[in-house]
Amino acid sequence: MTSTFSPSDASRPFLAWQGILDWAQEHYRYRAFSKDERIPARTGLLYLVQQGLVRLVGTSEVTSNKTHLSFRLSQQSNDEAFLGFVGIGQPFEIVAPSPFILDAYAHIDRTSVVWLYWNELDNWPLFRREVMEAFRYQHQRKLLWLTTLGQKQTIDRLLGFLTLLIEEFGEPCDRGYFLPFPITHAQVGxxxxATRVTVTRLMGKLRQRKLIYVQDDHLICLPAFTPRIGRGGPQVG
Amino acid sequence: MTSTFSPSDASRPFLAWQGILDWAQEHYRYRAFSKDERIPARTGLLYLVQQGLVRLVGTSEVTSNKTHLSFRLSQQSNDEAFLGFVGIGQPFEIVAPSPFILDAYAHIDRTSVVWLYWNELDNWPLFRREVMEAFRYQHQRKLLWLTTLGQKQTIDRLLGFLTLLIEEFGEPCDRGYFLPFPITHAQVGxxxxATRVTVTRLMGKLRQRKLIYVQDDHLICLPAFTPRIGRGGPQVG
Known part of the structure; x- marks a missing residue:
């Protein structure tokens, strides 16, 4: 078993995927969500994206001004951080010790998830292995994400962030690769x-320098310069 | 199998740890490093920290100014990002597709690591499972880290970052919990x-507000307000 990121790995389907889906339907472990609807995910369960796209967000209650016992006042807190997308065939889980809160939302319409208890995975050892490989892959991606967020200039963080997103979720287009779903400037920020206003301003700069393009419907596109582009990680074929 | 973060999980040793160490010594898969020495880790191998502490750093070549084919000119690049520590008994691996570079360094003297090829783990299925659980745990921690880095105010990012570090690696002291090894303001930045200068200034502010203390030898200390503190994840007991 070598590290992921190779095309053979990228196209590898979950071996027991159909069996899991059938089982989940039978056991009422399936639910569909509309755009921006919160997925009431609970700690201790494993979730799998069956259709659509899931958006993970985090809220930190660690601030230098407020007490650490404060509670979030609104779901749309300004300090809610976008943590990434989870695509079809990918697992996610919600583990957030105080003072952190993680939440999952349907990013697009017709997003559906199934869920299992971790011990139920013992019935499908090969599938369990695939899930763990998927988390290993997601961890690798987050290290790259952190690499970008350590850059001093906000515009560099922005470009690195978009590059990573499109590397993972992008689809080919005339000019390069584009993110096939919208993401708001507030979410990027x-x-x-950074603030939404800053993101809007810096996106303009990146467009001027022809480092990004914006397609119809505000879809973000990167010119084809990146050596390796492609969906990575275990995924439904 | 439930999610990690519980004390029982935290104290769980690697089951086959001693066997792995003996095997690694026999097969010359062991090496010690001095402080800040680079660990020449290669893609496709799994590394385990036997002693000391490993520091992961990343370099992004995605910038809005330079060409994407640029190469890093120095190991001590200003845009090298600190990605986290890997403690005793924890695994790490170096997977960095272009245009990202990941590196591992010994953070303190007498740091030693052993390494294996992934397929060799098939000989120790229980150990393999522990390694994958450790990566799953590390992934969970990185999501919290990203939550903190999404905060708009640099001082909040700083406090959140220190809280996460001390939550994971802290040891008890009179006033609360302290990070038992030094970390430079440049590394935090x-x-x-943020820049080193900004970190120094904001650390001063946090000290004034008594949100952090600094012990002898510049060790950072958090007052004991955080509900859950403790080393987490699989680790040598």
Whole structure:
């Protein structure tokens, strides 16, 4: 078993995927969500994206001004951070010790998830292995994400962030690769520690320098310069 | 199998740890490093920290100014980001597709690591499972880290970052919990996207507000307010 990121790994389907889906339907472990609807995910369960796209967000109650016992007042807190997308065939889980809160939302319409208890995975050892490989892959991606967020200039963090997103979720287009779903400037800002206004301004700069393009419907496109582009990680074929 | 973060999980030793160490010594898969020495880790191998502490750093070549084919000119690049520590009994691996570079360094003297090829783990299925659980745990921690880095105010990112570090690696002291090894302001800055100067200034503010203390030898200490503190994840007991 070598590290992921190779095309053979990228196209590898979950071996027991159909069996899991059938089982989940039979056991009422399936639910569909509409765009921006919160997925009431609980700690201790494993979730799998069956259709659509899931958006993970985090809220930190560690601030230098407020008490650490404060509670979030609203779901749409300004300090909610975008933590990434989870695509079809990928697992996610919600583990957030105080003072952190993680939440999952359907990013697009017709997003559906199934869920299992971790011990139920013992019935499908090969599938369990695939899930763990998927988390290993997601961890690798987050290290790259952190690499970008350590850059001093906000515009570099922005470009690095978009590059990573499109590397993982992008689809080919005339000019290069584009992100096939919308993401708001506020969401981008919440990932890179910048305001929506700053993101809008810097996106303009990146467009001027022809480092990004914006397609119809505000889809973000990167010119084809990156050596390796492609969906990575275990995924439904 | 439930999610990690519980004390029982935290104290769980690697089951086959001694066997792995003996095997690694026999097969010359062991090496010690001095402080800040680079560990020449290669893609496709799994590394385990036997003694000391490993520091992961990342370099992104995605910038809005330079060409994407640029190469790093120095190991001590200003845009090297601190990605986290790997403690005793924890695994790490170096997977970095272009245009990202990951590196591992010994953070303190007498740091030693052993390494294996992934397929060799098939000989120790229980150990393999522990390694994958450790990566799953590390992934969970990185999501919290990203939550903190999404905060708009640099001082909040700083406090959140220190809280996470001390939550994971802290040891009890009179006033609360302290990080039992030094970390430079430049390293902290490279994690949260700030300069060394900014970190020094904001650390002063946090000390004034009594949100952090600094012990002898510049060790950072958090007062004991955080509900859950403790080393987490699989680790040598």
């Amino acid at each position: 919440s990932a890179i520690g | 490279s994690a949260i996207g």
